[in-house]
Amino acid sequence: MSSSRSSRRSAGWRGPAQLILRLVLMGVGLGLLTGTGLRLLAPRVQQQKISLPSWLADQALITTLLGDAVEPPSAEDAEKNTKAAPAIAKGLKQARFAxxxxxxxxxxxxxxxxxxxxxxQASAYMLILDDGRFAAMQAERPMAAASSIKTPILLAVLELLDQGTLQWNEPLTLTEELVGGGAGWMASRPLGSRFPTHEVATExxxxxxxxxxxxxxxxxxxxxxVNARFQELDLPSTVVNNWLPDLDGTNTTSARDLSRAIALVDSGELLAPRSRDLxxxxxxxxxxxxxxxxxxMRGLGGAQGAPDASLARKGxxxxxxxxxIGIAYADAGLIELPDGRRAVAGFLVxxxxxxxxxxxxxxQLAAAMAPHLKPIPVPPKP
Structure with a gap:
């Protein structure tokens, strides 16, 4: 009977011991497989061709798992990377208007x-954003902006929207100082009238x-x-010196500045997607x-009806x-091409x-650029 109890006691202890042993062996095996796999993937991790899960993102944990396969950057390398980052970022920004x-x-x-x-006196500029081809004639010369300066002003306002310091439906109050004659209807409204920002920007x-x-x-x-912001945006010729309508032409800009302001928006360099859409x-x-x-439209040839509709039919x-303002005229815009490319152009006279x-x-200046904005032919299918 004592022998029987001893056998049962041994069998009772053997079950848990075997289970623990199996779990240990499985853990060791999985650890070896995981470590081997991570070591094989280490070069690709270093080259950033693949990314690890967030729970492996900690450098200390990666080093523990991979050993010498992934080395943390040295102090010298880290310093080089820190110094290089602003230059790289600046280069990327410049490439958007290049x-x-x-x-x-x-x-x-x-x-x-x-x-x-x-x-x-004339100034002209055009840049095809997709390939960097451009043309220029006195493009950086400051000239009377007239109402063309309203484009960079719109950009400056939408930046405030992105920053959260302005709401698109925020009411703005018309005061005596801000009443401007000439174009528009808001000047005919009583002083103290309030208009939502989206209506003001649109009008x-x-x-x-x-x-x-x-x-x-x-x-x-x-x-x-506003002028300080224009300078920060590398729009050196764009300056607001007087409230609109500025019939004497003291507010200035250039064909290059107008084109750059539009390109900065379209490239996504400055505004968030929602503000860019606005x-x-x-x-x-x-x-x-x-x-x-x-x-x-004249340069492209064909029907000479309403320009917008005629251009749309051509893509x-x-x-x-x-x-x-009578003594000065201007026009600048973003041009979408039929093949999906985009260009910016500005003209002042x-x-x-x-x-x-x-x-x-x-x-005439706009017509002259038309042959250079024709779509790239689609290659024939084999």
């Missing part, structure tokens, strides 16, 4: 067209409302704050299409904003008051 190869034939053609009107572009523009400048912190929606409401769009779309040659010159 003129690389001049289309000399177009630049020369612009010079020839401008030379035909010796008493007019600033849609009908070039000068009071709306002044409301936007004031909400963005005033002229000094920029395009607002720019798309502009009702004046007789300069850049009509000139482009083009232009989001533009004009300027007109100064001359005698209400001289029709000024607007005609802008159309």
């Amino acid at each position: 003129p690389r190869q001049e289309i000399k034939a177009l630049s020369q053609r612009w010079v020839e067209l401008a030379a035909q009107q010796t008493d007019l 600033m572009i849609r009908v070039s409302d000068n009071s709306a523009t002044n409301l936007m400048i004031a909400r963005a912190g005033g002229m000094d704050a 920029f395009r929606e607002v720019m798309g409401t502009s009702v004046t299409n007789t300069l850049l769009p009509r000139g482009l 083009y779309r232009v989001y533009n904003k004009t300027g007109d 100064e001359g005698p008051f209400n001289d029709p040659r000024s607007t005609e010159l802008i159309r």
Whole structure:
């Protein structure tokens, strides 16, 4: 009987012991398999060709699991990476607006067209965003901006929206100082009238409302704050010196600045996707299409009806904003091409008051760039 009890006692202890032993062996086996797998993957982890789960993201844990296969960066390497990061980031930003190869034939053609009107001063710029090809004629010369300065003002306002310091439906109050004559309807409203920001921004572009523009400048912190932001954005020729309408032409910009402001938005460099969409929606409401769009349509040939519809039938779309104070005219916009590429272009002309040659010159300059904006042919299918 004692022998029987001893056998049962041994069998009773043997079961748990075997279970524990099996679990230990399984754990060791899984550990070996995991370690081997991670060591094999280590080079790809180092090259960032694959990423580890978040629970393996800690460097100490990776080093523990992989040993010498993944080495933490040395202090010298870490310092180099820290110094290089801003330069890399800056390079990426510059690449978004990166003129690389001049289309000399177009630049020369612009010079020839401008030379035909010796008493007019003209500036022109175009950049195809996808490949960096560009053309320029006195592109950085500061000139009277007229209402074209409303495009970079819209950009500055939408930056505030991204920062959370402005709401799109925030009411803005019309004061005596901000009433601007000329274009628009807000000046006819009583002082103290309040308008939501989205309406003010839209009317600033849609009908070039000068009071709306002044409301936007004031909400963005005033002229000094807006001008400081323009300088930070590398728009050196763009300066607000007076409230709109600024009939004396003291507010300035350049063809290059106008093009860059639009490109900064479209490339996604500055605004979040939602604000970028708002920029395009607002720019798309502009009702004046007789300069850049009509000139482009002329250069493309074909029907010469309403520019927007005629361009759309050919696969083009232009989001533009004009300027007109009689002694100065301007137009700048984003151009969508039929093959999906995009370009930006800006034109400014100064001359005698209400001289029709000024607007005609802008159309001629826009028409001249049309051959260089034709879509890339689709290769035939085999």
